[in-house]
Amino acid sequence: MSQWTERPELSAYLARQRWFGQGQVEVPITEVRELAWLSDPAEGLGVRFELVTAGSMFNVPLSYRQHPREDLSYGFIGAATLDGEVFYVYDALHDPEARGLLLRGFADGEPSPGDIEYSRIDGFVLESHEDNVLLSAEQSNTSVIVGESLIKFFRKLAPGRNPDIEIQAALTELGSEEISPLEGWISAGDIDLAMIGVFQRSATDGWDTARTSVRALQDDAVRAREAGGDFAGESERLGRTLAVVHEQMRQTLPTATWGSEEVAALVGRLTSRLDEAVAMHESVGAYADRARAAYAAVASGEPVEVQRVHGDFHLGQTLRTTSGWKIIDFEGEPAQPLADRVRLDSVARDVAGQLRSLDYAAHSVAIVTGVEETEYIDDWVRRNRIAFLRGYGYEDSETAAALLHAYEIDKALYEVVYESNYRPDWVQIPLRALERLL
Numbered sequence: 501m502s503q504w505t506e507r508p509e510l511s512a513y514l515a516r517q518r519w520f521g522q523g524q525v526e527v528p529i530t531e532v533r534e535l536a537w538l539s540d541p542a543e544g545l546g547v548r549f550e551l552v553t554a555g556s557m558f559n560v561p562l563s564y565r566q567h568p569r570e571d572l573s574y575g576f577i578g579a580a581t582l583d584g585e586v587f588y589v590y591d592a593l594h595d596p597e598a599r600g601l602l603l604r605g606f607a608d609g610e611p612s613p614g615d616i617e618y619s620r621i622d623g624f625v626l627e628s629h630e631d632n633v634l635l636s637a638e639q640s641n642t643s644v645i646v647g648e649s650l651i652k653f654f655r656k657l658a659p660g661r662n663p664d665i666e667i668q669a670a671l672t673e674l675g676s677e678e679i680s681p682l683e684g685w686i687s688a689g690d691i692d693l694a695m696i697g698v699f700q701r702s703a704t705d706g707w708d709t710a711r712t713s714v715r716a717l718q719d720d721a722v723r724a725r726e727a728g729g730d731f732a733g734e735s736e737r738l739g740r741t742l743a744v745v746h747e748q749m750r751q752t753l754p755t756a757t758w759g760s761e762e763v764a765a766l767v768g769r770l771t772s773r774l775d776e777a778v779a780m781h782e783s784v785g786a787y788a789d790r791a792r793a794a795y796a797a798v799a800s801g802e803p804v805e806v807q808r809v810h811g812d813f814h815l816g817q818t819l820r821t822t823s824g825w826k827i828i829d830f831e832g833e834p835a836q837p838l839a840d841r842v843r844l845d846s847v848a849r850d851v852a853g854q855l856r857s858l859d860y861a862a863h864s865v866a867i868v869t870g871v872e873e874t875e876y877i878d879d880w881v882r883r884n885r886i887a888f889l890r891g892y893g894y895e896d897s898e899t900a901a902a903l904l905h906a907y908e909i910d911k912a913l914y915e916v917v918y919e920s921n922y923r924p925d926w927v928q929i930p931l932r933a934l935e936r937l938l
């Protein structure tokens with residue numbers, strides 16, 4: 501039995517991580533599966549993946565050090581004993597030397613240790629695993645840049661192929677230029693622990709680029725089309741990129757047509773999310789009847805063409821590179837169970853995600869800078885919505901419009917729950933959007 505089920509340090513550490521997703525609440529650890537050592541603790545530094553069940557299962561690579569390290573204090577978890585000897589234990593992703601050991605399996609000629617498998621696509625070999633930089637630890641997952649690659653350690657785990665790997669492997673094989681090519685992954689049996697792909701060095705994040713444009717028009721108090729940083733051309737190109745990626749997914753992954761029964765099931769899922777948002781935020785109740793009416797319009801429409809989709813498409817999942825937009829992170833909404841994240845869906849799901857994100861980019865600037873909402877903000881959102889839909893070539897039919905409307909409402913409801921958990925100051929963004937949408 502692991503000492504972490506008996507002692508509070510690791511559950512306290514998990515509660516402080518955003519990727520744990522419980523909003524600072526400690527959840528008891530019921531099980532820990534320790535994978536093979538990647539280095540021998542008797543030599544001073546032991547590193548291994550530990551799969552920790554605390555409600556859900558989490559990927560927590562740990563480094564066990566014989567001596568404490570002041571400079572790693574951010575990732576310090578607690579002391580633990582191994583074979584009667586005391587070790588100082590750190591989150592291995594905050595320990596540069598330990599990160600190198602987690603990456604070593606991708607180096608030339610390195611065997612996969614014990615129950616862990618390092619898979620490489622097309623002879624990919626990691627040149628050097630030692631020089632690596634932690635990119636971000638504050639999101640759903642934890643990413644590290646190493647050489648020309650970026651490795652993402654999945655935090656919340658589930659048995660079954662991770663959709664990020666599944667979709668990006670299919671699109672990489674197809675030669676897609678709209679994603680960042682996948683190079684490999686790490687797994688333990690049927691559980692995927694991490695994926696590695698090309699690091700886009702020239703990239704700027706779509707979210708930052710869009711917000712810079714909003715700020716430009718706000719500074720000058722001019723309409724979007726007159727501002728120096730007009731984003732509409734980028735929105736249109738991004739729409740086109742998403743349409744290409746959807747087409748590539750149709751070519752390589754399953755598709756289907758939903759008849760009345762499946763559409764009724766969709767309406768059922770939309771309605772339960774509505775109920776969840778009402779329970780979370782009282783003021784959502786005022787929109788419930790109108791949301792139900794919008795969902796009923798979907799049920800009375802034509803059959804719906806479905807396929808694999810991105811599932812959580814927003815500006816933070818886009819990179820503007822010198823060779824156009826690239827779409828990343830095909831995991832779906834992190835909070836949903838795997839079965840929901842791999843379900844076929846309408847492309848309207850992703851189109852709606854982006855429309856919501858444009859609304860977020862504009863209104864978040866107003867919140868952060870503390871200025872009054874102006875007509876310029878609304879103008880920016882309208883102009884970029886139109887450009888994105890034009891670039892995508894979104895279908896012009898009643899059924900397509902009803903679906904898009906329903907999915908925009910659904911995403912705003914998801915956001916009410918998401919923001920209530922993580923960024924209560926921002927919950928007004930989706931709440932105001934509901935007011936506009938309904």
Ligand SMILES: Nc1ncnc2c1ncn2[C@@H]1O[C@H](COP(=O)(O)OP(=O)(O)O)[C@@H](O)[C@H]1O
Pocket residue numbers: 635636639640641642643650652680697698699700701703705816817819828829831
């Ligand atoms: N291939 C890449 N090249 C450059 N930057 C990337 C790449 N993949 C991800 N990023 C950066 O890392 C951030 C987090 O990546 P993402 O896959 O969205 O992780 P998460 O699942 O934790 O949200 C992105 O917002 C982006 O800025």
Ligand SMILES: O=P(O)(O)O[C@H]1O[C@H](CO)[C@@H](O[C@H]2O[C@H](CO)[C@@H](O)[C@H](O)[C@H]2O)[C@H](O)[C@H]1O
Pocket residue numbers: 639640707812814815816829833834853856857858860861915918
């Ligand atoms: O990127 P993740 O996979 O972690 O996605 C989650 O976090 C997102 C926040 O970073 C959240 O997106 C919401 O906020 C965005 C701005 O930060 C905004 O562009 C999106 O439209 C809005 O939904 C996403 O919903 C969540 O799953």
